[in-house]
Amino acid sequence: MRFNTRGMDRRLFIIGAPAALAGCVSTAKPDEPGDACAIFEQHGAWWRSCKRAERRWGAPPALQLAIIRQESGFDHNARPPRGRFLFFFPGARASSARGYAQALNATWDEYRREAGERGADRDEFRDAADFVSWYCGKTQRQLRVPFSDARAHYLAYHEGRGGYARGSYRGNRTLLAAADRVQSWASAYSGQLNRCERRLNSWWPF
16 A cells, blocks of 8 residues: 655645744744733744743843843844944944843853853844843842832843942933833733733743
């Protein structure tokens, strides 16, 4: 008896294709950046990355997402704009910040040393999420800032822990408005994830 292996191969391809696609790491911006459940349903690998980072350093996915959204708008190629030289030619960038988390060179190097992540790349969401959780974890331990206080965590993230302790953010209306947005987003993301985390864990186990 001969089997129709061509048809069987086709069925296996159709069944396996979604699983294979789910395993791919995408750099596409989320279609619904205000909905944590939709973000992680679109990017299953991001969910696994955020949960692993939380397990490693303590900062929850909602806080990670809120900071990354503020810093880069989920753009893996985000960098500060260049200045202008003689009004026409591109000049130097305002800082060395780059990637999802807009991490500076010196801080990124510190993270790679302390975390043992020598090959970490700021353009990779997995590494950016781990970096944000690492940074917020140190803020929580050193400054006793609870993870629920996303506003304070963002100010410490932006100004550095020393700057935050000195109150360098005071009077900076633009920065304070950004910190308020991060708190609002983190609170919304947390509530959304309370409703869908069980489903995400069943779809994208970490």
